Amino acid sequence: MADLLLAERVRKEFGGLIAVNDVDFIIPERSIVSLIGPNGAGKTTFFNMLTGVYTPTSGRIVFRGVDVTGKPPHAVTELGVGRTFQNIRLFQHMTALENVLVGMHARLKGGIFRSIIGTPGLRREERQASERARDLLRFCGLRGRTDALARNLAYGDQRRLEVARALATEPVLVLLDEPTAGMNPQETAEFTGFVGRLREDRGLTILMIEHDMKVVMGISDRVTVLDYGEKIAEGAPDVVQRDERVVEAYLGRAATA
Amino acid sequence: MSTEPEPEPERRSRVDDVTRRLRRQSLTGWPLATAIALLAVLYPTYIMSLQELETVGKYFPSLGDSVIVVVFTMMAVGLNVVVGYAGLLDLGYVAFYAAGAYTAAWFASQQFEQVTFHFGAVGIQPDVTGIHLSIWLILIIAGVFTTLVGILIGFPTLRLRGDYLAIVTLGFGEIIPQFVRNADNLHGFDLTHGTFGISPIDAPGFGETLSDSLGLPASYQASFDRDRLFYWTALFLLGVTVFACVRLRDSRLGRAWIAIREDETAAAAMGVPLMRTKTWAYAIGAFFGGVAGAFYASVKSGAFPADFFFNVSIFLLCMVILGGIGSVWGVILGGVILGWLNVAGLATIGTDLGIEDVPKYQFGIYGVIIVAVMLLRPTGLIPERRHQRELEEAVSDLPLYDAEHDASLGRGGEDRIRRG
Secondary structure, X not given: OOEEEEEEEEEEEEOOEEEEEEEEEEEEOOOEEEEEOOOOOOHHHHHHHHOOOOOOOEEXXXXXXXXXXXXXXXXXXXXXXXXXXXXXXXXXXXXXXXHHHHHOHHXXXXXXXXXXXXXXXXXXXXXXXXXXXXXXXXXXXXXXXOOOEHHHOOHHHHHHHHHHHHHHOOOOEEEEEOOOOOXXXXXXXXXXXXXXXXHHHHOOEEEEEOOOHHHHHHHOOEEEEEEOOEEEEEEOHHHHHHOHHHHHHHHXXXXXX | OOOOOOOOOOOOOHHHHHHHHHHHHHHHHHHHHHHHHHHHXXXXXXXXXXXXXXXXXXXXXXXXXXXXXXXXXXXXXXXXXXXXXXXXXXXXXXXXXXXXXXXXXXXXXXXXXXXXXXXXXXXXXXXXXXXXXXXXXXXXXXXXXXXXXXXXHHXXXXXXXXXXXXXXXXXXXXXXXXXXXXXXXXXXXXXXXXXXXXXXXXXXXXXXXXXXXXXXXXXXXXXXXXXXXXXXXXXXXXXXXXXXXXXXXOOHHHHHHHHHHHOHHHHHHOOOOHHHHHHHHHHHHHHHHHHHHHHHHHHHOOEOHHHHOHHHHHHHHHHHHHHOOOOHHHXXXXXXXXXXXHHHHHHHHHHHHOXXXXXXXXXXXXXXXXXXXXXHOOOOOOOOHHHHHHHHOOOOOOOHHHHHHHHHOOHHHHHHHHHO
């Protein structure tokens, strides 16, 4: 499998704090990769560098053969990286449908003059876009919620809408930041199946930050562990699970005499 | 996350019902808007009988005053694109008003005596010095010119967020009026005629040919119906502005603006280019400000630096806030109310109360109005649709699995649930 994303010695410093310390990282095409680590390990910072929110202090990020280091977020999204947020960041006063339509921004053409005049071509584009948006909402289990304001959706539905909106950007790689946070075990199990379907049905590659070990061990092809900004382990789930340094990072050092 | 193996008919949910009710409302909304527009267009025909009414008659503004109200409303609707849609607090909108007014002054007066160039101008002798273009053409030039000014100002400033942006726009709102006040000697070149301003400025008109063939007025200035013509033209410009702003609001660009207003970081992550999208909001706001400024300069037959103080920016912002930030119809209402108070209302009320000084305290009065609105109706007189919905729509808190469950129940099932 070819590598979809390649990060070389990526580093991020905030003042004197090294949030991510020279991490090498690859995501093979059509794989599900999990990024785990204790709180404050630099997982979200790393995510934010991949999506262009932060520019790395040093290092290089290559996505589908294009150097995306320091590119603005919208440009990275346009190249095919979709993402969700750890603390749900929907457009609160927009409907579920509108949220998804915003996700399609880069894939639609409608310019200023055509929008004001309302040309037939533009109307067709808008109609097709909202058709596709409805399909996506249905795919993510939000049937019947199309016209609800995002802020009025139940918590689980808000999480689903975040995924639908990320899919609307027509990504190749989807980054999920703690997608099962706040879900009950049944919802989590359902979601795990859903992530699997994203790869099987839609051919997507997935990178997720996840704390639920059942989810991580259940569906990941590879797991990368960060601790204090450094990569301490990487590999197949069962290998990582037994890694001494990982156990140490999570549980502390065993009291050896 | 469930999959739907086959498309089923959309289940009627509470949310869908709310949507349907709102659609009905917007259907009744259009006839209402048309009726109000019609009343506004016909205002010159019944204004006389209104003004003859006892006690209330004097509160109806003259046509001349109405033109000013309409022009300011048009600027408020333009400002609403920047402040309401995109959520960018612009405290320097007066800069665009000034840029538009001076564009009209440059291209339709005797300011540049060195040249004599006429193109489509009406009501002036062909040997009059200066540049004299058709006002219709100038409105377009002014729009394009202020759009460019907007892009130039926007590009460095729109990187800033929130309060910082407001402060910098405030600065630009001061720089441009100061510039026109002092640009009467740029290395010996008189660009703006300093504090005296530029006057007279040509009036619009359609020229003899169109007048003879289509019956359009040859020149507004020479016409007996001068006020009516200016009034209808102003209404037409407002109509175009409203149409364009409503269409833009519901477009791809409009969605991107609102997304930026809601959450800038999330919008960028969804592929919305922040700088470009914000600059467009700024530029489109500037366009309408410029056109309104150019038209108003032609109505007043002059561009004077004293008209472009900071208080105009605040006045326009008050219209937007009073009416409802982001709501086009609200902003029109806010514009009409404050515009009327400004040109005639306060003076008339003052006379009624026997207090001559009422207009002197106008900004104090607007301040009280804004405070009252913020306390009693924070989303404005006619709130933006989405804020209205927030209040009407109940929070959908159906448990995830029930939703699935009652979808599989038929109509009878739903009835059973309701009875139970």
